[in-house]
Amino acid sequence: MNPLPSEHLLEVPASQARSLAAAAPGLDVAESVLRDREHQRRTVARMSELAGAAFDDLVAETHRRIRHSGFLLLRGLSPERGRELLISISSTFGELVEPYRQPWSKVVRHIQPRTDRVVDGHVLNEHLHTDGTDWNGPNDYTCLFCVRPDQNGEGRSHLLTLKALLDTPAGRLRRLTEQITGLRLPWRIADELGGGVHWAPAITEGGQEIRWLRYSVSEAVAEGAELDPATEKLLAEFEADLEECPAVVDxxxxxxxLLIIDNKHCLHARTAISDLATSDRELLRTKVTADGSPRPTDGS
Ligand SMILES: O=C(O)CCC(=O)C(=O)O
Ligand SMILES: [Fe+2]
Structure with missing residues (x-):
């Protein structure tokens, strides 16, 4: 486990953060208008107009830095303006997507321990994973804005880039990673997106992209998708060994x-929180599909 390397940290100067916070009230970030890609574009343009170089320079630097780094942590933004900052910055990466279209689903999701999804006694997000594994076309970026951390220091963030995973020194995880690469697996698609099973590799041939949450494969198997016992064993071992990977950043x-994760080139998780009901931790999250990239329901 490693502390955050400097290549993944972008410290926002206080004056820049002040300009962005001062511009934020000028944006319309109501949930009701947020699904409209044109509105998202206008929000970016408006922020640029109001904050000027403070926004343009930060966005340019963020895009430049994340291109090869897998994830980037922007530090020093105004916690009171999380919603506006998250929306305006993440919309520069593409469309903010929310394909469930249910009364409970939001473009900007509040992530709080008491509503985290628990399966077999474990919160799903505690396992290193990528997002949108139950969509045909997973999102390209996941953006997490921290409003408040857990009061006991739990719920730490873990990150593992695909590059670091592929560079794992010879050993069991290296072998498992090689075995899994290119192997077509069944992914259970969310019922809200049409349900059924979508076949795709967890790591594409040549190690270009990763899609990983073992639960989505297990759900596809429960649904009747056929997977031989040797592959199921391989997936269980891969899941367990990932957590022990020495390259994980903590x-x-x-x-x-604001943590920006390149969702096809980096896994993420949060560590366990002992009392989900009383934790103060609160994040805001957007999922982004790059313009021109497969949409959540493409190919269904
Ligand atoms: O709580 C976290 O830090 C991670 C949340 C997460 O993985 C998600 O919302 O997809
Ligand atoms: Fe996630």
Whole structure:
């Protein structure tokens, strides 16, 4: 486990953060208008107009830095303006997507321990995973804005880039990673997106992209998709060994941190929280599909 390497940290100067916070009230970030890609584009343009170089330079630097790094932590933004900052910055990466279209589903999701999804006594997000594994076309970016960390220092963030995983020194995890690469697996698609099973590899041939949450494969198998016992064993071992990978980065999000994750090139998780009901931890999350990239329901 490693502390956050400097290549993944972008410290926002206080003056820049002040300009962005001052511009935020000028944006319309009501949930009701957020599904409209044109509105998202206008929000970016408006932020650029109001904050000027403070926004344009930050966005340019963020895009430049994340291109090869897998994830980037922007530190020093105003925690009081999380919603506006998250929306305006993440919309520069593409469309903010929310394909469930249910009364409970939101473009900007509040992530709180008491509503985290628990399966077999474990919160799903405690396992290193990528997002959108139950969509045909997973999102390209996941953006997490920290409003408040857990009061006991739990719920630390873990990150593992695909590059670091593929560079794992010879050993069991290396072998499992090689075995899994290119292997077509069944993924259970969310009922809200049409249900059924979508076949795709967890790691594409040549190690270009990763899609990983063992639960989505297990759900496809429960649904009748056929997977031989040797592959099921391989997936269980891969899941367990990932957590032990020496390249995992461990860090705690602070109020005003914006973590941008390249969802096809980096796994993420949070560590366990002992009392889900009383934890103060609160994040805001967007999922982004890059313009021109497969949409959540493409190919169904
Ligand atoms: O709580 C976290 O830090 C991670 C949340 C997460 O994985 C998600 O919302 O997809
Ligand atoms: Fe996630």
């Amino acid at each position: 860090t705690v999000l602070e109020p005003g941190d």
